[in-house]
Amino acid sequence: MDTPVQTVVIKQHLIDPEICIRCNTCEATCPVGAITHDDSNYVVRADVCNGCMACVPPCPTGAIDNWRSVPKAAAYGIEEQFTWDTLPDELTPEQLAAAGAEAIDELPATAEAEPAAGAPDDASAGEAPFNSAAYGATTPPWSAAHAYTNLYGPRNPITATVVGNVRVNEPGTQNETHHIVLDFGSMPFPVLEGQSIGIVPPGADAQGRAHHARQYSIASPRNGERPGYNNVSLTVKRVTADHQGNPVQGLCSNYVCDLKVGDKVQVIGPFGASFLMPNHPRSHIVMICTGTGSAPMRAMTEWRRRLRGKGRFEGGKLMLFFGARTKEELPYFGPLMSLPKDFIDINLAFSRAPGAPKRYVQDLMRERAADLVELLQDANAHFYVCGLKSMEEGVVLALRDVALQAGLNWEAIAAALKREGRLHLETY
Amino acid sequence: MSSINYSEKIPNNVNLSEDRTLQRALEQWQPNFLSWWGDVGPEGSTNYDVYLRTAISVDPQGWAQFGHVKMPDYRWGIFLNPAEKDRKIHFGDHMGEPAWQEVPGEHRANLRRIIVTQGDTEPASVEQQRHLGLTAPSMYDLRNLFQVNVEEGRHLWAMVYLLHRYFGRDGREEAEALLDRRSGDEDNPRILGAFNERTPDWLSFFMFTYFTDRDGKFQLSALAESGFDPLARTTKFMLTEEAHHMFVGESGVSRVIQRTCEVMNQLKTDDPARIRAAGVIDFGTIQRYLNFHYSVTIDLFGADESSNAAAFYSSGLKGRYEEGKRTDDHRLRNENYKVLEVRDGKLVEKDVPMLNGLNEVLRDDYIKDSMAGVGRWNKVIEKAGIPVRLTVPHKAFNRQIGSLSGVRVSPEGQVVSQAEWDAKKDDWLPTAEDRAFVASLMGRVVEPGKFANWIAPPVMGINRQPVDFEYIRFN
Numbered sequence: 078m079d080t081p082v083q084t085v086v087i088k089q090h091l092i093d094p095e096i097c098i099r100c101n102t103c104e105a106t107c108p109v110g111a112i113t114h115d116d117s118n119y120v121v122r123a124d125v126c127n128g129c130m131a132c133v134p135p136c137p138t139g140a141i142d143n144w145r146s147v148p149k150a151a152a153y154g155i156e157e158q159f160t161w162d163t164l165p166d167e168l169t170p171e172q173l174a175a176a177g178a179e180a181i182d183e184l185p186a187t188a189e190a191e192p193a194a195g196a197p198d199d200a201s202a203g204e205a206p207f208n209s210a211a212y213g214a215t216t217p218p219w220s221a222a223h224a225y226t227n228l229y230g231p232r233n234p235i236t237a238t239v240v241g242n243v244r245v246n247e248p249g250t251q252n253e254t255h256h257i258v259l260d261f262g263s264m265p266f267p268v269l270e271g272q273s274i275g276i277v278p279p280g281a282d283a284q285g286r287a288h289h290a291r292q293y294s295i296a297s298p299r300n301g302e303r304p305g306y307n308n309v310s311l312t313v314k315r316v317t318a319d320h321q322g323n324p325v326q327g328l329c330s331n332y333v334c335d336l337k338v339g340d341k342v343q344v345i346g347p348f349g350a351s352f353l354m355p356n357h358p359r360s361h362i363v364m365i366c367t368g369t370g371s372a373p374m375r376a377m378t379e380w381r382r383r384l385r386g387k388g389r390f391e392g393g394k395l396m397l398f399f400g401a402r403t404k405e406e407l408p409y410f411g412p413l414m415s416l417p418k419d420f421i422d423i424n425l426a427f428s429r430a431p432g433a434p435k436r437y438v439q440d441l442m443r444e445r446a447a448d449l450v451e452l453l454q455d456a457n458a459h460f461y462v463c464g465l466k467s468m469e470e471g472v473v474l475a476l477r478d479v480a481l482q483a484g485l486n487w488e489a490i491a492a493a494l495k496r497e498g499r500l501h502l503e504t505y
Numbered sequence: 506m507s508s509i510n511y512s513e514k515i516p517n518n519v520n521l522s523e524d525r526t527l528q529r530a531l532e533q534w535q536p537n538f539l540s541w542w543g544d545v546g547p548e549g550s551t552n553y554d555v556y557l558r559t560a561i562s563v564d565p566q567g568w569a570q571f572g573h574v575k576m577p578d579y580r581w582g583i584f585l586n587p588a589e590k591d592r593k594i595h596f597g598d599h600m601g602e603p604a605w606q607e608v609p610g611e612h613r614a615n616l617r618r619i620i621v622t623q624g625d626t627e628p629a630s631v632e633q634q635r636h637l638g639l640t641a642p643s644m645y646d647l648r649n650l651f652q653v654n655v656e657e658g659r660h661l662w663a664m665v666y667l668l669h670r671y672f673g674r675d676g677r678e679e680a681e682a683l684l685d686r687r688s689g690d691e692d693n694p695r696i697l698g699a700f701n702e703r704t705p706d707w708l709s710f711f712m713f714t715y716f717t718d719r720d721g722k723f724q725l726s727a728l729a730e731s732g733f734d735p736l737a738r739t740t741k742f743m744l745t746e747e748a749h750h751m752f753v754g755e756s757g758v759s760r761v762i763q764r765t766c767e768v769m770n771q772l773k774t775d776d777p778a779r780i781r782a783a784g785v786i787d788f789g790t791i792q793r794y795l796n797f798h799y800s801v802t803i804d805l806f807g808a809d810e811s812s813n814a815a816a817f818y819s820s821g822l823k824g825r826y827e828e829g830k831r832t833d834d835h836r837l838r839n840e841n842y843k844v845l846e847v848r849d850g851k852l853v854e855k856d857v858p859m860l861n862g863l864n865e866v867l868r869d870d871y872i873k874d875s876m877a878g879v880g881r882w883n884k885v886i887e888k889a890g891i892p893v894r895l896t897v898p899h900k901a902f903n904r905q906i907g908s909l910s911g912v913r914v915s916p917e918g919q920v921v922s923q924a925e926w927d928a929k930k931d932d933w934l935p936t937a938e939d940r941a942f943v944a945s946l947m948g949r950v951v952e953p954g955k956f957a958n959w960i961a962p963p964v965m966g967i968n969r970q971p972v973d974f975e976y977i978r979f980n
Contacts, residue, residue: 116877
């Protein structure tokens with residue numbers, strides 16, 4: 078979960094007040110209640126929007142599809158958006174750099190605002206120095222299975238039963254992380270690896286409104302945490318500090334981490350139709366993650382492991398780059414280590430291991446450049462990045478450096494990766 | 506679940522094949538609908554391939570699928586928003602009771618009346634707009650017109666489904682009658698006044714889609730709150746489609762204004778004669794069209810005091826706009842509301858029980874929403890540096906329904922004599938000469954990317970396509 082210190086820049090979703098006709102379609106469509114309005118404007122709450130893009134196709138005007146790179150701490154609030162007649166200009170690189178003076182030291186590894194789909198690319202963005210989000214694909218690989226999405230929304234959630242809750246990193250370490258198993262009984266809830274679901278915490282906020290749902294990536298394969306059962310698993314970190322490190326109890330993560338077997342949970346989703354794994358023989362998967370970003374990687378790995386026994390693998394490689402502060406904090410460390418070496422190539426980076434220099438996933442990627450170069454040139458190779466927003470740029474830059482140092486045309490490779498749905502970024 | 510069954514003759518997400526009686530009834534209605542479309546649908550358009558949006562499911566990814574289709578092959582069908590589990594009636598005397606999945610006997614007549622009145626407007630607007638294709642200002646606009654038309658057709662289907670499914674023989678007869686009435690027909694007109702007016706030119710069309718389709722938005726929003734769950738779910742899905750119609754109107758008028766501003770700045774003039782001579786529409790004419798469409802549309806909300814409105818609300822059939830977001834008691838028995846009446850030659854407000862004033866409540870919500878859009882048009886004029894501003898006339902202006910009908914009121918809200926009205930009305934409402942002038946500008950422009958002289962191109966195309974995309978293949 079640990080990454081170098083840097084400003085967290087988000088793609089903030091905004092609605093163009095000059096083009097918007099105030100038809101309310103986006104607000105009615107939004108599965109997480111991120112859109113609201115007053116008498117003048119329709120606006121998006123940056124802290125609630127998960128970039129799922131559900132509001133984009135129904136918008137009759139195109140006003141909905143606007144994005145601005147802003148430091149997360151300085152995202153435009155809704156009160157400010159209500160006063161706009163036009164969208165603000167994109168911040169210049171200098172303005173963004175100036176905002177970097179107040180760089181956030183370290184983010185808690187929260188999965189509470191996990192995006193559901195790849196960040197949108199932004200054709201109208203100014204000349205930012207390096208925009209890693211622009212490299213993420215918005216379509217799935219050609220051999221992905223069909224994903225069902227939005228079967229259940231906030232108005233018609235499905236009730237799931239908790240059938241398991243275990244801690245998956247060592248007790249006594251920070252970043253307490255739980256493995257939660259939810260069962261849907263006889264109700265349909267078809268999912269694929271890489272999709273996420275929303276959990277609606279019970280109760281209401283100070284204004285008496287129901288809490289909005291929090292999204293979590295599914296950590297189990299398509300045929301269930303337990304094969305043949307209608308259940309899914311999640312990887313949830315207990316949030317105990319806010320972005321400034323002040324003690325704060327994450328509303329939904331604490332609710333989820335405290336669930337007991339037999340408890341009932343309101344669930345919406347599934348979400349996500351692009352961060353999906355390839356299914357064809359000989360397809361390779363390169364997985365790069367930190368902390369709870371391991372959830373979709375666990376799901377894909379487990380599905381491949383189940384298929385492997387049936388001989389449907391035909392030499393497709395799995396390569397994992399997984400970062401945490403220490404070995405003890407790393408979720409699923411035990412089961413991961415017991416996977417056969419000829420099945421998955423595991424690379425672990427620990428940034429706070431006692432007596433060892435800090436190492437991040439991008440350092441390991443550079444060390445494995447020889448293997449990554451081959452994969453970058455292989456149309457069967459697919460890259461998945463999941464974890465904190467702050468790792469995304471470093472990881473994409475590492476891929477770029479690997480390509481450039483081998484004398485390859487990075488932009489051409491990146492364009493192909495994006496076009497063919499072979500590079501997926503899901504960071505939060 | 507929200508998937509739509511396309512393997513059937515009538516696409517639907519209501520398990521139509523499990524109800525054979527209903528399926529057969531609707532399959533008998535379907536050819537009549539298609540023959541109605543052929544008779545009075547968009548003129549001469551049968552063989553065009555039009556870049557249309559079709560719903561393939563009611564979830565966000567599925568309901569806006571774009572592709573070229575011939576309009577008679579458009580998949581008109583029956584789409585309801587997913588059911589909300591354990592939904593409760595949230596206003597009126599039945600508040601807190603489970604929402605009705607079947608029609609309660611005592612509300613049958615009122616519900617049928619509401620559905621027929623809403624349903625009647627849908628084919629009416631298709632009839633009103635059927636000749637407009639011949640004078641489209643661009644291929645882009647022609648495509649938007651056709652999109653509006655096919656979706657109005659689908660809204661008719663939505664209402665007909667409710668009539669067939671829930672109202673037995675009466676419902677089937679009403680469904681037939683919806684195809685028999687004709688907009689503007691002397692013997693068998695459409696039910697509501699505004700839907701018997703002509704839509705003779707594209708400025709009228711844009712004003713109609715801005716003002717009158719916005720009435721649709723408010724009526725549908727009020728019905729989307731209904732305690733009769735199938736009506737609520739149907740109208741919710743219709744609202745997503747209705748948004749496009751309002752977009753066509755708002756952006757259409759905005760582009761007319763934009764173009765007029767450009768020409769005024771080029772010629773450095775505000776002389777209507779010179780502006781007209783340059784082939785664009787002067788602001789006086791735009792304001793008079795606005796006055797007309799606005800006043801005709803606010804009549805659609807009905808009489809300012811209405812016992813029907815009270816009954817519809819108290820019985821849980823029709824809520825207020827955004828009922829679920831309001832924080833009062835949702836019964837309104839002890840509330841009052843201000844409506845206008847004329848006393849001693851002056852307009853004065855009087856208090857009436859809010860239940861009886863609910864038409865006025867919805868009208869006032871509509872007025873607020875309408876005015877905001879007019880404000881956005883004024884921003885376009887302001888940006889061009891021109892001092893003119895468009896205004897919304899007083900709500901008592903040119904009314905034909907309710908206690909204000911028959912009273913002569915200026916756009917500023919002054920009660921005037923008949924003589925003064927006669928002297929001024931050509932300044933306030935479009936004259937025959939205005940209409941003739943606008944009609945003279947209407948020539949067909951359908952080459953991709955080309956636009957008639959009186960209207961500016963849009964900011965962006967449909968579904969992120971370029972503005973000069975081939976939205977229609979004429980074959």
